[in-house]
Amino acid sequence: MAEAGIDLSTPIQYLKGIGPKRGAALQSIGIHIASDLLYYYPRRYIDRRTITSISELKKDDLVTIVGEVVSMGVERGRKRRFNLIVEDGSGYISCVWFNGIKYVQNKFKEDQSIAIYGKVGIFGNQFTIVHPEFDLLGKGQNPLKTGAIIPIYPSTEELKKVNLDSNGMMKILKNYVFPLSKQLHDHLPKEVIAKENLMELSEALRQIHFSDDEKLLEQAIFRIKYDELFFYQLLLAIRKQSAKTGRVGIQFTRTGQLFKALFESLPFELTNSQKSVLKEIRKDMAKREPMQRLLQGDVGSGKTVVALLAASIPIGSGYQSAIMAPTEILSEQHYKNAVKLFKNMGINIVQIIGGQSKSERKKLLAKVSSGEANLIIGTHALIYKEVVFDKLGFITIDEQHRFGVEQRAEIMKKGVNPDILIMSATPIPRSLGLSIYGDLDISVLTDMPIGARNVRSEWRRSESRNKIYEFIKNKLNDGGQTFIIYPLVEESEKMDLLAAKEGYKLLSEDLFKDHKLALLHGRLRSDEKESIMNDFSAGKIDLLIATTVIEVGIDVPNANVMLVENAERFGLSQLHQMRGRIGRSGEKSYFIMISDAKGEAAAKRLKVICETDSGFKIADEDLKQRGYGDFFGKQQHGVPNFKLADIINDIDIIKKARLSAFELIKNDPHLRSPANRLLRDKFMTDYSERLKFIETG
Numbered sequence: 001m002a003e004a005g006i007d008l009s010t011p012i013q014y015l016k017g018i019g020p021k022r023g024a025a026l027q028s029i030g031i032h033i034a035s036d037l038l039y040y041y042p043r044r045y046i047d048r049r050t051i052t053s054i055s056e057l058k059k060d061d062l063v064t065i066v067g068e069v070v071s072m073g074v075e076r077g078r079k080r081r082f083n084l085i086v087e088d089g090s091g092y093i094s095c096v097w098f099n100g101i102k103y104v105q106n107k108f109k110e111d112q113s114i115a116i117y118g119k120v121g122i123f124g125n126q127f128t129i130v131h132p133e134f135d136l137l138g139k140g141q142n143p144l145k146t147g148a149i150i151p152i153y154p155s156t157e158e159l160k161k162v163n164l165d166s167n168g169m170m171k172i173l174k175n176y177v178f179p180l181s182k183q184l185h186d187h188l189p190k191e192v193i194a195k196e197n198l199m200e201l202s203e204a205l206r207q208i209h210f211s212d213d214e215k216l217l218e219q220a221i222f223r224i225k226y227d228e229l230f231f232y233q234l235l236l237a238i239r240k241q242s243a244k245t246g247r248v249g250i251q252f253t254r255t256g257q258l259f260k261a262l263f264e265s266l267p268f269e270l271t272n273s274q275k276s277v278l279k280e281i282r283k284d285m286a287k288r289e290p291m292q293r294l295l296q297g298d299v300g301s302g303k304t305v306v307a308l309l310a311a312s313i314p315i316g317s318g319y320q321s322a323i324m325a326p327t328e329i330l331s332e333q334h335y336k337n338a339v340k341l342f343k344n345m346g347i348n349i350v351q352i353i354g355g356q357s358k359s360e361r362k363k364l365l366a367k368v369s370s371g372e373a374n375l376i377i378g379t380h381a382l383i384y385k386e387v388v389f390d391k392l393g394f395i396t397i398d399e400q401h402r403f404g405v406e407q408r409a410e411i412m413k414k415g416v417n418p419d420i421l422i423m424s425a426t427p428i429p430r431s432l433g434l435s436i437y438g439d440l441d442i443s444v445l446t447d448m449p450i451g452a453r454n455v456r457s458e459w460r461r462s463e464s465r466n467k468i469y470e471f472i473k474n475k476l477n478d479g480g481q482t483f484i485i486y487p488l489v490e491e492s493e494k495m496d497l498l499a500a501k502e503g504y505k506l507l508s509e510d511l512f513k514d515h516k517l518a519l520l521h522g523r524l525r526s527d528e529k530e531s532i533m534n535d536f537s538a539g540k541i542d543l544l545i546a547t548t549v550i551e552v553g554i555d556v557p558n559a560n561v562m563l564v565e566n567a568e569r570f571g572l573s574q575l576h577q578m579r580g581r582i583g584r585s586g587e588k589s590y591f592i593m594i595s596d597a598k599g600e601a602a603a604k605r606l607k608v609i610c611e612t613d614s615g616f617k618i619a620d621e622d623l624k625q626r627g628y629g630d631f632f633g634k635q636q637h638g639v640p641n642f643k644l645a646d647i648i649n650d651i652d653i654i655k656k657a658r659l660s661a662f663e664l665i666k667n668d669p670h671l672r673s674p675a676n677r678l679l680r681d682k683f684m685t686d687y688s689e690r691l692k693f694i695e696t697g
């Protein structure tokens, strides 16, 4: 039992059985005060249902066994090994280590209770697990005998040095979970607990550490996951309402002449989904609250036109519009596009990017601040302090997932509650969207411009390369243009670049010596890149050899072949993005992946690309294969690392938590009601970092 005077906020080192040394180790993993202990959850459980008794083992089963160490020792057969014999009352099993003998041999004691995990083999008539995973258990701790559910706690080397392995942690928690949890008041409002039929917080925390009942444990886990997800949805709800409600944005009630002129000058008719999305955008822009909308659409679905049409509305009413792109190449493309579309309409368009000279930049900035510039296009350079707008009414952020929430907040400050449209070509499965874009209204472009894409995708082995080159040559002779893409990643950048350079040399000196070739890679200066892209767009270059710098964005309608070398090195979404660069004129195009991949996963990816052109299907598959952490890679997705909840698998809990959280914020936007006081305190503590980006009104 804990001694008197211990409460939830007692510094960890003052707890009996902890002290300064262990206290320091615990602080290193974020346990600073007593209550932090309660939230240090087991990483797994061992219970009767998950344990197999040795008498029931079959070869090749993946099992968990709990028993006692009978004997152990290093044996020198043909190969030195460490052998550990474990007994569970129904039989014996041998655990064998060939490697790391020094490390394991000091881990065990005779009579020690132990859980082992692994695949069962049979050697010389004896059940054996080679290199099993294992957890050391406390004395006599065997769920088969006691019926208890054993929690296994995560540990670190530092913790183990002070005897806080899983077992050590458990001993401490045994002392403190009960007295500490008794002092807790549930922070969730009573209505939420009742509506969702949730287990009370203190009970959930007791059960999650020490439970005798699988059902209760399940309810406890549900409650804790619900908490984590509820708080995050609360953040999204607050973000959303602080960006909208109570803010007086600009009401663009009339679409105006400029919009009409632009609309009528388009060389094509808008698709149905472009039309309906525009309707949603116009409705948003007419409202008092600022627009916060995400426009999702596959590559080539025509997001840019929609954005430019939207941008024309504020410009028509005397405001400025801005477009922020993730790269200079993309910014450049938007700029050219805009210049072309707004031709002869008296619109002043300005581009702000990194590589501009000081004097040029100064001139441009003056235009932006005086209001002479109507449409301002650029990279994140738009966020810089020196960029001051005269009357910014609307912002489009292209490829949102490359920018973080903070950058979104920064650019918003450049105007007085401007309308925001965020464009993303990464189709996010709906489930994930609730977490990642949960604070935005969402529009989706579901249909492609008629006849816009007719791309055939093929996977070939490298022995076909020469045939493919012949094919490319024919296509070039017919007036097309081709991309050849080489993979390039940071870890092997030098080698990768070399491969691209060699490819370029080989092709330009031999097979394609009568054509115009260029090599584009990230190491070039931005003006060099720009001039190559310009020449390629203008048709002055026939064949562009590039590393993945062109992965997003650029639009060269005449390009009808893309060849990807070592295609197995790309992810599904990347391949799909690259494929989106061709077939943009509606003419039949070819996406050819060369790969000698033998691995199953790679083969599956390449086949998926050949079989479907649907970005949503590909994203779903990608997510399934990689999980969401890798799906977004290093890019920010903003969702916190929950301890228990999983934003893919716990979608049902997310939906419930979302509904309750949004309703709560609707009724009590600033959490000021006394009934929500505990909730507010807890939320402000846990989310203090993230709340910085929100201006609460």
Ligand code: ADP
Pocket: 268, 269, 270, 271, 274, 297, 298, 299, 300, 301, 302, 303, 304, 305, 425, 449, 450, 452, 555, 557, 584
């Ligand atoms: P996204 O930005 O969604 O990848 P874009 O806006 O760049 O797509 O459009 C891709 C191509 O299709 C562009 O060349 C654009 O001019 C053209 N396009 C857009 N909308 C239509 C339409 N409704 N009909 C025909 N072509 C269109």
Ligand code: MG
Pocket: 303, 304, 553
């Ligand atoms: Mg685009």
